[in-house]
Amino acid sequence: MRMLNFFVLVVMIMLLPGAAVSYGQNWTVGGGGMRRVEDEYLKWIRHMGSFKHSLFQNTKNKFKPCLTLRVSKKPKPGGFRSVQKAINSLPLINRCRVVIHVAAGIYREKVEIPAMMSYIWVEGEGAEKTVIEWSDTADHMGDNGRPIGTFGSATFAVNSPFFIARNITFKNKARAPPSGALGKQAVAFRITGDAAAFISCRFIGAQDTLYDHLGRHYFKDCYIEGSVDFVFGDGLSIYEGCHLHAITDSYGALTAQKRNSLLEETGFSFLNCKVSGSGALYLGRAWGSFSRVVFAYTFMDKIITPTGWYNWGDKNRELTVFYGQYRCSGPGADYGGRVSWSRELTEPEANPFVSLDFIGAKEWLPKRTHLAIKSPPH
Structure with missing residues (x-):
């Protein structure tokens, strides 16, 4: 509800006479002068990270x-x-x-x-x-x-x-x-069930390798290989310590996340990962209008296109997607050439995405994975 209330607040202010809107790093709005709403936005970020908003609650694993x-x-x-x-x-x-x-x-x-x-x-x-x-x-x-x-x-x-x-x-x-x-999509693995964990697995394919379809998922120390949209779907997932390897000889895309509504509680978070391979690779394409993907503490080789992200041919999606990176490294991580509608996250913005609470992990992951996700030395 808090997320919805914030959205309604922004819309109401936008409708005021003389209202001005900026969709930049701090999301500012104005009506009779500029008014900052960063605090409300950060509350929403914390809310999303807490997973108290989840439709999947009281989940018990065996x-x-x-x-x-x-x-x-x-x-x-x-x-x-x-x-x-x-x-x-x-x-x-x-x-x-x-x-x-x-x-x-x-x-x-x-x-x-x-x-x-x-x-x-x-x-x-x-x-x-x-x-x-x-x-x-x-x-x-x-x-x-x-x-x-x-x-x-x-x-x-x-x-x-x-x-x-x-x-x-x-x-x-x-x-x-x-x-x-x-018609050449060729999925190696599709996960549609909730509360799934993958440890030290390999997913090998080309176009549409890993269909992260629906539910909460945790990928740890996995290898994922593909060419176009080789991690795609509408799951709510963390990829920790994974190696993502492109095999395209032209243009490709790593992710295609399909969040289609502001109220949809899904997204991909890549933590302490490595991106390598061939060709020219987008970090993601906006399959869904509200697509959400974050890369944190990830090494990106030179194959990453400077712009980083693609709007799926729909400029309207630039106003609604959430694409960010936080303290990434490597020649492909340079944020200077990124599209204006992606963001270099601040620490408060990044925190929910670098916690296992993002997927409600304590409810359903084996205890040995209940470790705080550690960032590399600064």
């Missing part, structure tokens, strides 16, 4: 396994040859933590976890050694004779809450398409 299933290329009695077969052996409504241990190997299969099958933990024997791969693209025809679309192209899709993956690679082997190609 970590003690009740069952361990084993997947292997050469399974022993009671084991499985594929991850999907292991999943299919479980009750549709799952109420306890199930660990699916996947032995080293390349598993060529398409996997989907249904919405009611909560508490699944997929554990590999190292991301370099354990790989799940497929090669669907959005224009691939499904059983109904229609294209499966971006949503259906995922190699591995999770629709249920409380999912965990660790030490495993999810890969879409579809070839990187030429710039502007239609």
Whole structure:
């Protein structure tokens, strides 16, 4: 409500005769003279960081396994040859933590976890050694004779809450398409469920690699590779200590966050990450009118375009997106050439985005991840 009240306040002042508005760093408005509303804006920032606004409350996770299933290329009695077969052996409504241990190997299969099958933990024997791969693209025809679309192209899709993956690679082997190609979105992983954690995983693809679709998600020490919009969706997520690697030979974009409303409580926060690769890369494109992405303490190689961000061909989005960076480093982090509608955050503005409270982590992450996110030495 506080966020809504602030928005209404700004709109009312804008309608006053002679009102003047500036959408810069401090958001000032005036009516009969300039009037600063930075305090109200900072209250909103703190409110967003507290996660008391969340639709997901009283969330309870489970970590003690009740069952361990084993997947292997050469399974022993009671084991499985594929991850999907292991999943299919479980009750549709799952109420306890199930660990699916996947032995080293390349598993060529398409996997989907249904919405009611909560508490699944997929554990590999190292991301370099354990790989799940497929090669669907959005224009691939499904059983109904229609294209499966971006949503259906995922190699591995999770629709249920409380999912965990660790030490495993999810890969879409579809070839990187030429710039502007239609129907070639090829998702390696789609996460639609709430309260999901990914530790030391690899996501390999080209266009639309990681579909951070819906819910709260935590990515720790992961590697994500792609060309265009290779982290995209409308999730509320923190990426901590991740390596983001571009493989485009022309223009590409790292993120495409799809927040479409001022009241939508979503966004991506990248903390202590590294951005490298080839081509010329935007930090993000405004897929949603209120798209929200922040990079903090992140190393950016020279591949980052000086402007940094793209408005998706709609200048109106420049007034509503929230794009920022805070104490980033590297040749691509120079803020001097950035578009005027992005911002170099102040410490109070950045604080909510560099805390695990941004995703309400204490409610659902394993305790060993309940660490304050540390910034590098100044």
